[in-house]
Amino acid sequence: xxxxxxxxxxxxxxxxxxxxxxxxxxxxxxxxxxxxxxxxxxxxxxxxxxxxxxxxxxxxxxxxxxxxxxxxxxxxxxxxxxxxxxxxxxxxxxxxxxxxxxxxxxxxxxxxxxxxxxxxxxxxxxxxxxxxxxxxxxxxxxxxxxxxxxxxxxxxxxxxxxxxxxxxxxxxxxxxxxxxxxxxxxxxxxxx
Amino acid sequence: xxxxxxxxxxxxxxxxxxxxxxxxxxxxxxxxxxxxxxxxxxxxxxxxxxxxxxxxxxxxxxxxxxxxxxxxxxxxxxxxxxxxxxxxxxxxxxxxxxxxxxxxxxxxxxxxxxxxxxxxxxxxxxxxxxxxxxxxxxxxxxxxxxxxxxxxxxxxxxxxx
Numbered sequence: 003x004x005x006x007x008x009x010x011x012x013x014x015x016x017x018x019x020x021x022x023x024x025x026x027x028x029x030x031x032x033x034x035x036x037x038x039x040x041x042x043x044x045x046x047x048x049x050x051x052x053x054x055x056x057x058x059x060x061x062x063x064x065x066x067x068x069x070x071x072x073x074x075x076x077x078x079x080x081x082x083x084x085x086x087x088x089x090x091x092x093x094x095x096x097x098x099x100x101x102x103x104x105x106x107x108x109x110x111x112x113x114x115x116x117x118x119x120x121x122x123x124x125x126x127x128x129x130x131x132x133x134x135x136x137x138x139x140x141x142x143x144x145x146x147x148x149x150x151x152x153x154x155x156x157x158x159x160x161x162x163x164x165x166x167x168x169x170x171x172x173x174x175x176x177x178x179x180x181x182x183x184x185x186x187x188x189x190x191x192x193x194x
Numbered sequence: 195x196x197x198x199x200x201x202x203x204x205x206x207x208x209x210x211x212x213x214x215x216x217x218x219x220x221x222x223x224x225x226x227x228x229x230x231x232x233x234x235x236x237x238x239x240x241x242x243x244x245x246x247x248x249x250x251x252x253x254x255x256x257x258x259x260x261x262x263x264x265x266x267x268x269x270x271x272x273x274x275x276x277x278x279x280x281x282x283x284x285x286x287x288x289x290x291x292x293x294x295x296x297x298x299x300x301x302x303x304x305x306x307x308x309x310x311x312x313x314x315x316x317x318x319x320x321x322x323x324x325x326x327x328x329x330x331x332x333x334x335x336x337x338x339x340x341x342x343x344x345x346x347x348x349x350x351x352x353x354x355x
Binding site: 042048049051054057058119120127128130131 | 332
């Protein structure tokens with residue numbers, strides 16, 4: 003694994019971790035029971051992908067998945083701003099889901115072609131799971147594609163995918179506090 | 195000295211933590227067992243990467259191997275080598291009688307919504323294939339929800355991976 007591969011795996015891992023947290027915010031309060039179940043499952047998958055990706059990078063860098071996931075400062079994360087936002091409007095949640103899954107599919111397709119067998123193998127496994135996320139996103143896209151509130155949400159959120167990964171929104175720092183609270187409150191080395 | 199066969203037999207007694215009717219061997223997550231110098235090496239492939247049962251499975255395997263008097267070494271393979279096609283015929287039958295429809299065979303490309311909405315998924319209770327997709331997602335990442343209008347019974351379909 004070269005430096006640029008490690009960097010791109012870390013970007014994907016950060017995206018999946020943060021999006022997993024955001025998706026899990028629908029657990030218990032989604033507008034439909036089916037969607038409560040769906041977003042909870044999707045969140046669980048995304049965090050599972052993040053963990054596997056962090057583990058792969060951690061093995062190369064002599065660190066651990068948990069350290070990569072939780073011990074960096076918020077400004078060190080490499081996620082896209084699209085996943086950072088706390089979106090409480092359903093049409094925006096679905097717009098983000100659709101935009102994200104499309105972009106994620108394209109980069110997974112590239113990673114599956116990697117010369118590094120570990121990277122290609124993990125990408126293939128992740129892609130098999132993501133296929134169900136894409137189906138779910140497409141189903142909602144087909145249902146909402148003529149709704150002005152939904153198309154406006156797509157237009158509003160789409161530029162965030164290209165906004166770069168060096169600048170983050172204040173929502174990421176807020177989420178970071180929540181996400182790392184338990185870990186930060188534990189004295190180093192304490193087992194649960 | 196423990197043999198590979200003894201290890202396989204011991205692992206075949208470990209129930210899947212979420213669907214205890216089938217064992218880890220039925221589920222096809224054990225790729226390989228190697229025995230050398232008092233150490234048992236197990237190559238294990240997770241089902242879904244975010245499955246919370248993975249640690250439970252790993253710890254259960256290590257415990258059974260220690261009970262056999264050997265030191266466990268569990269290697270987790272995170273590639274695409276586990277697929278629902280690896281669930282054994284016995285495992286599929288155990289799933290079906292417990293009300294879980296076994297997964298459809300894996301194809302070269304991932305399943306599509308059109309396929310999931312088609313009439314090929316068999317109700318585990320009455321056998322009808324006239325069943326409807328209710329939700330791609332279910333109580334765990336590995337399951338979808340379907341409904342059978344013939345016997346008016348909802349059921350869980352193992353996702354093809």
